[in-house]
Amino acid sequence: MSSKQRQLRSEQQEQLSRQRMSWWMIGLYGVLLLWGSQGCLDYFPPDKEHTAQQEPTLDHSSSTGPEPTRQEPPPERLTQDRIEAADEPQAEADASPEAREPVREEPATEPAPDRLGHVSTYWWQDAVIYQLMLRSFQDSDGDGIGDIKGLISRLDYLNDGDPNTTDDLGVNAIWLLPIFKAHSEHGYDTIDYQAIQPEYGTLQDFKNLVKEAHRRGIRVVLDMVFNHTSDLHPWFKDASASPTSSKRDWYVWRDTNPNWQQPWGGGTSWHPLNGFFYYGVFWKGMPDLNFRHPPVRQQMTVISHFWLSQGVDGFRFDAARYMVEGKTSNEQGDQPETHAYWREYRTNIKKVSKQVMLVGEVWTDIGNIIPYCKGDEFDLVFHFPIAEAIYQSITKRQSYGLWRALEASYAMPFTCWSAFLSNHDQVRIMTRLNKNMADMRTAAWLFLTLPGTPFLYYGEEIGTLQGTENKGYDTRAPMAWTAAPQGGFTQGKPWHPLPQHDKANVAGQTQDPNSLLSLYRKLIRVRNNHRALRTGTFAPLILDGQGVSAVVAFIRTHEKQRLAVVVNMGQQPIQKMTLKFSIDVGSMRTVASEGKVTLYPPTPNNPKFHYVDLEAGGAAVLELLPASP
Numbered sequence: 113m114s115s116k117q118r119q120l121r122s123e124q125q126e127q128l129s130r131q132r133m134s135w136w137m138i139g140l141y142g143v144l145l146l147w148g149s150q151g152c153l154d155y156f157p158p159d160k161e162h163t164a165q166q167e168p169t170l171d172h173s174s175s176t177g178p179e180p181t182r183q184e185p186p187p188e189r190l191t192q193d194r195i196e197a198a199d200e201p202q203a204e205a206d207a208s209p210e211a212r213e214p215v216r217e218e219p220a221t222e223p224a225p226d227r228l229g230h231v232s233t234y235w236w237q238d239a240v241i242y243q244l245m246l247r248s249f250q251d252s253d254g255d256g257i258g259d260i261k262g263l264i265s266r267l268d269y270l271n272d273g274d275p276n277t278t279d280d281l282g283v284n285a286i287w288l289l290p291i292f293k294a295h296s297e298h299g300y301d302t303i304d305y306q307a308i309q310p311e312y313g314t315l316q317d318f319k320n321l322v323k324e325a326h327r328r329g330i331r332v333v334l335d336m337v338f339n340h341t342s343d344l345h346p347w348f349k350d351a352s353a354s355p356t357s358s359k360r361d362w363y364v365w366r367d368t369n370p371n372w373q374q375p376w377g378g379g380t381s382w383h384p385l386n387g388f389f390y391y392g393v394f395w396k397g398m399p400d401l402n403f404r405h406p407p408v409r410q411q412m413t414v415i416s417h418f419w420l421s422q423g424v425d426g427f428r429f430d431a432a433r434y435m436v437e438g439k440t441s442n443e444q445g446d447q448p449e450t451h452a453y454w455r456e457y458r459t460n461i462k463k464v465s466k467q468v469m470l471v472g473e474v475w476t477d478i479g480n481i482i483p484y485c486k487g488d489e490f491d492l493v494f495h496f497p498i499a500e501a502i503y504q505s506i507t508k509r510q511s512y513g514l515w516r517a518l519e520a521s522y523a524m525p526f527t528c529w530s531a532f533l534s535n536h537d538q539v540r541i542m543t544r545l546n547k548n549m550a551d552m553r554t555a556a557w558l559f560l561t562l563p564g565t566p567f568l569y570y571g572e573e574i575g576t577l578q579g580t581e582n583k584g585y586d587t588r589a590p591m592a593w594t595a596a597p598q599g600g601f602t603q604g605k606p607w608h609p610l611p612q613h614d615k616a617n618v619a620g621q622t623q624d625p626n627s628l629l630s631l632y633r634k635l636i637r638v639r640n641n642h643r644a645l646r647t648g649t650f651a652p653l654i655l656d657g658q659g660v661s662a663v664v665a666f667i668r669t670h671e672k673q674r675l676a677v678v679v680n681m682g683q684q685p686i687q688k689m690t691l692k693f694s695i696d697v698g699s700m701r702t703v704a705s706e707g708k709v710t711l712y713p714p715t716p717n718n719p720k721f722h723y724v725d726l727e728a729g730g731a732a733v734l735e736l737l738p739a740s741p
């Protein structure tokens with residue numbers, strides 16, 4: 113080990129010891145060591161009985177959106193940070209990944225909840241995670257491109273770290289869409305896995321971001337695009353130069369064209385180059401790495417350990433079902449070798465800390481999602497079927513479809529669900545709901561009270577609309593902080609035009625108690641303050657009355673905390689709706705409500721039935737109080 117490496121190692125250890133206090137506050141380590149092997153199924157014993165049903169296939173899109181127009185990347189700035197980033201773990205790529213970093217100490221005793229009320233086994237079970245595109249969040253230097261310093265200046269909007277204030281969103285983590293050096297604006301064509309995209313800042317800026325985020329109780333999650341690199345990555349340049357190149361086996365080559373179509377239809381998965389064909393399932397500009405090749409697998413662990421040593425709290429894995437290909441065109445996704453890879457990767461990462469969150473993008477039907485959620489691959493998987501079912505149920509004003517999707521998911525532990533309404537690959541939910549604010553509010557109620565760790569896509573909390581440029585980035589347009597033409601996003605020309613934002617901007621909503629933003633702040637606080645909503649058991653609540661097919665009602669329970677959630681997706685008020693509890697409920701207390709909610713006590717001859725009036729679009733979280741002795 114060189115003196116420079118020793119110095120870096122010692123800096124890493126110093127940083128880890130600085131983090132130790134916060135790590136100490138984070139975990140219930142003694143418990144988790146026992147529970148980790150159980151996959152936390154113990155939370156939901158009743159649901160083990162349910163069997164999975166097949167949902168309609170939703171696999172219809174690439175994870176990376178449309179192909180952007182290629183542009184030359186900006187010249188590389190070879191700063192000290194860049195040198196260190198390139199120099200350090202890269203130089204030891206062949207060393208055993210396990211030896212690279214000390215295992216974080218896990219105290220045996222149970223710590224007190226941290227200031228954000230984090231008390232569950234793993235931090236993400238208590239979190240609301242905010243997904244954002246750095247390029248579109250806040251520009252700090254007028255070049256029209258969002259950057260790390262800009263994000264730091266907006267952290268207080270997300271969470272100011274003070275539990276006594278209510279003018280921040282209250283989210284507990286951010287997931288940054290790819291920020292590594294890449295060719296395209298979307299960042300999914302990586303050129304250097306250990307460098308920050310120069311337009312976004314430096315590694316030192318990133319360290320400052322982690323520090324400033326952690327100071328506020330916000331954890332930092334990075335998007336990891338392992339399946340493929342850019343064709344401009346030095347590995348691919350080397351690999352494609354000759355069949356005898358040292359990196360040749362880092363990618364997937366054939367002498368003749370196997371003629372596979374992409375699994376979702378469309379184009380070809382194989383691309384000609386210098387008389388050979390390489391596999392690139394998404395695009396010729398993004399060749400797939402060869403995960404059958406041990407050095408590739410090892411390198412991804414080294415890269416992950418590097419970012420963990422920078423204080424990162426978790427990773428989101430792009431295109432996670434496409435890691436290893438089979439022998440035919442029908443074997444491009446969800447292969448046994450892909451599952452084996454994620455098991456191996458998880459083992460290597462969780463050696464560092466069990467509190468590193470691993471969330472996978474597995475965009476497919478529920479039957480193919482569930483195997484990634486058995487406790488030995490991902491901690492969380494995005495629940496695409498439920499996201500779609502929420503949207504469909506709201507527009508149809510019928511709860512049936514949502515229940516069908518929920519029941520089909522019961523074979524998957526709720527602790528593995530990542531709830532969301534929309535993401536960077538989908539049309540903005542406000543646009544899909546035809547700008548109907550009442551429906552948008554209903555969606556927020558369901559999103560933040562149903563099981564699963566919520567992932568809130570930036571701007572959704574202010575009803576951001578889809579852009580109309582039709583250039584592939586209309587879902588990822590800059591955030592509107594004000595109604596001004598550039599939305600307070602930049603002093604210069606935004607890299608992409610803002611969508612219509614006369615109403616969908618932060619300044620116009622922040623003081624208005626009836627705004628969508630205020631609703632999000634309120635519901636996130638209710639969730640943060642009620643463990644039953646975060647990790648509690650889930651059971652349908654049987655209803656009776658006129659119009660109840662438009663109502664979603666359920667019970668979330670954690671120990672003595674019992675909450676009923678009722679959400680009227682309909683456009684008619686509902687009077688004296690019967691809530692048919694299976695237990696005696698003494699009385700109900702309104703924790704949060706949408707519209708006027710009137711509660712009626714049970715009649716003496718049936719103490720298990722309570723009654724509620726809900727307005728059109730009305731909703732409530734009701735605390736169930738025990739019957740008097």
Ligand SMILES: [Ca+2]
Binds near residue numbers: 251
């Ligand atoms: Ca900038």
Ligand SMILES: [Ca+2]
Binds near residue numbers: 339393
């Ligand atoms: Ca692959």
